[in-house]
Amino acid sequence: MFAWINASLNRKIGSVLAVSLGFLLIVISYSIYQLRVINGELREVSQVDVPLSDIMTQVEMLQLKQHLSIERFRISLQLEDQEADSIDNFTDRHQQLTHLVRRASQLIKANLNNHLIKFQPEEYQLILDEIYHFDDINNQFKQRLDKILVADNPPQAEWQELELLAENLDANVISILNRINQLMAAATRYTEQHQESFMMIETALGVCAFILSTLLAFYVIQVIRQRIHSIHQQVEELHTSLEQGSPIVRPSDHNQAPQDELGELELDLKKMIVRLSDEMSTRKEVEQQLLELATKDKLTNAFNRHKWSEQIHLLMTLSSNDKVFSLISLDVDHFKQVNDTYGHQTGDQVLIALSQLLQANLQKSEMLFRMGGEEFTLLLPNKTLAEATQAAEQLRATIAQFRQPELPAFTVSMGVAEYRLGETEDQLMSRTDDALYQSKENGRNRLTVAN
Numbered sequence: 448m449f450a451w452i453n454a455s456l457n458r459k460i461g462s463v464l465a466v467s468l469g470f471l472l473i474v475i476s477y478s479i480y481q482l483r484v485i486n487g488e489l490r491e492v493s494q495v496d497v498p499l500s501d502i503m504t505q506v507e508m509l510q511l512k513q514h515l516s517i518e519r520f521r522i523s524l525q526l527e528d529q530e531a532d533s534i535d536n537f538t539d540r541h542q543q544l545t546h547l548v549r550r551a552s553q554l555i556k557a558n559l560n561n562h563l564i565k566f567q568p569e570e571y572q573l574i575l576d577e578i579y580h581f582d583d584i585n586n587q588f589k590q591r592l593d594k595i596l597v598a599d600n601p602p603q604a605e606w607q608e609l610e611l612l613a614e615n616l617d618a619n620v621i622s623i624l625n626r627i628n629q630l631m632a633a634a635t636r637y638t639e640q641h642q643e644s645f646m647m648i649e650t651a652l653g654v655c656a657f658i659l660s661t662l663l664a665f666y667v668i669q670v671i672r673q674r675i676h677s678i679h680q681q682v683e684e685l686h687t688s689l690e691q692g693s694p695i696v697r698p699s700d701h702n703q704a705p706q707d708e709l710g711e712l713e714l715d716l717k718k719m720i721v722r723l724s725d726e727m728s729t730r731k732e733v734e735q736q737l738l739e740l741a742t743k744d745k746l747t748n749a750f751n752r753h754k755w756s757e758q759i760h761l762l763m764t765l766s767s768n769d770k771v772f773s774l775i776s777l778d779v780d781h782f783k784q785v786n787d788t789y790g791h792q793t794g795d796q797v798l799i800a801l802s803q804l805l806q807a808n809l810q811k812s813e814m815l816f817r818m819g820g821e822e823f824t825l826l827l828p829n830k831t832l833a834e835a836t837q838a839a840e841q842l843r844a845t846i847a848q849f850r851q852p853e854l855p856a857f858t859v860s861m862g863v864a865e866y867r868l869g870e871t872e873d874q875l876m877s878r879t880d881d882a883l884y885q886s887k888e889n890g891r892n893r894l895t896v897a898n
């Protein structure tokens with residue numbers, strides 16, 4: 448349902464607008480329809496009920512005038528000095544009544560036939576029937592009245608019948624007027640209720656449209672915010688990794704097709720992170736290689752003099768009464784002879800084998816340095832002179848016993864010393880070298896503890 452949320456930003460915003468406009472269109476269409484219905488109801492009242500009521504009021508007035516004239520006529524017959532109404536007046540009013548009644552019936556018929564009367568048409572049909580009935584009685588009334596008016600002395604019974612017809616006509620008109628009034632009142636009430644419910648539905652639709660549009664807009668904004676937050680976090684992580692030099696985490700999903708503009712931005716960022724991560728690891732490898740080249744001897748893989756200088760100064764700085772360190776200087780005996788007898792390459796192999804042997808016997812914090820030619824030094828942190836001497840003796844014996852096919856047996860001479868607090872590097876080295884020289888002097892393949 449919310450697939451459009453993953454579409455482009457334009458489509459997201461467009462969808463929210465489409466939903467809002469759709470709602471607005473529904474509200475407008477509904478309003479137009481309801482206004483037309485209400486307008487029809489009001490037109491029915493103004494075009495049918497009001498004129499009809501007007502006609503019937505005129506009819507009532509004429510009826511009243513007829514009554515008065517009849518009464519005056521009756522009195523004039525009994526009292527000779529009383530002036531009677533003219534016969535023409537009776538006829539004239541009868542014609543007016545007939546005309547009005549015809550107009551009323553035509554008005555109802557025309558509106559019923561054109562379906563303009565929608566509100567209770569059956570009631571209008573009844574009114575129409577009553578108007579026809581009125582017309583009939585009115586004609587009867589006229590005939591009887593004509594008979595009375597031409598007679599010299601009409602009997603009392605004739606007058607009474609005429610009165611009865613006149614009362615019937617009055618009752619008829621009043622009944623029609625009542626019906627019209629009731630219809631008008633009902634139509635007005637209905638229209639008012641209609642207007643009220645229309646206003647309520649309009650308001651409800653408007654509120655719904657507002658809430659829905661707001662929620663959708665809020666949802667879209669939230670989705671965009673989350674995406675931006677995710678991008679921001681990735682940038683932050685990258686920044687931290689670059690600052691701290693920690694490895695950059697490679698995003699796994701950097702090949703997925705982007706869903707929108709933010710997705711494209713995120714994808715670009717991920718690709719950049721992947722490239723950076725690759726470059727950083729390549730750089731680290733190169734740095735490691737450079738570091739090894741800078742600190743290690745290429746032939747024997749032992750640390751070089753440069754590293755030696757760095758480490759000896761570090762240990763000297765850190766040393767205290769509780770924190771001692773020792774060193775062993777060793778030199779291959781008669782190495783020139785090895786070279787001369789077996790060749791320079793075999794000499795190299797002897798140096799490599801010696802380095803491997805020494806490194807294999809080193810403890811974790813201990814380091815091997817090639818000081819030059821066939822001379823090596825072992826740096827033994829935390830070892831006292833006694834411990835270093837013991838370790839040197841074991842190494843010397845191991846080397847002396849070492850045999851490898853195609854390599855001559857060889858021995859080493861050693862000088863062992865413990866660093867004395869306050870001593871310089873030169874003083875320490877001088878003591879160690881002296882001890883080593885003593886070992887050479889005393890017949891080689893041995894160790895001497897420095898004074």
Ligand SMILES: Nc1nc2c(ncn2[C@@H]2O[C@H](COP(=O)(O)OP(=O)(O)OP(=O)(O)O)[C@@H](O)[C@H]2O)c(=O)[nH]1
Pocket residue numbers: 778779780781782783784786790791792793794795798819820821887
């Ligand atoms: N194969 C080889 N020989 C080297 C290397 N560096 C120095 N040498 C040789 O090591 C020999 C050292 O000889 P000397 O200093 O006379 O000492 P030695 O023959 O070992 O005699 P003593 O030390 O007195 O026992 C020289 O012949 C150098 O050419 C190297 O990297 N490879």
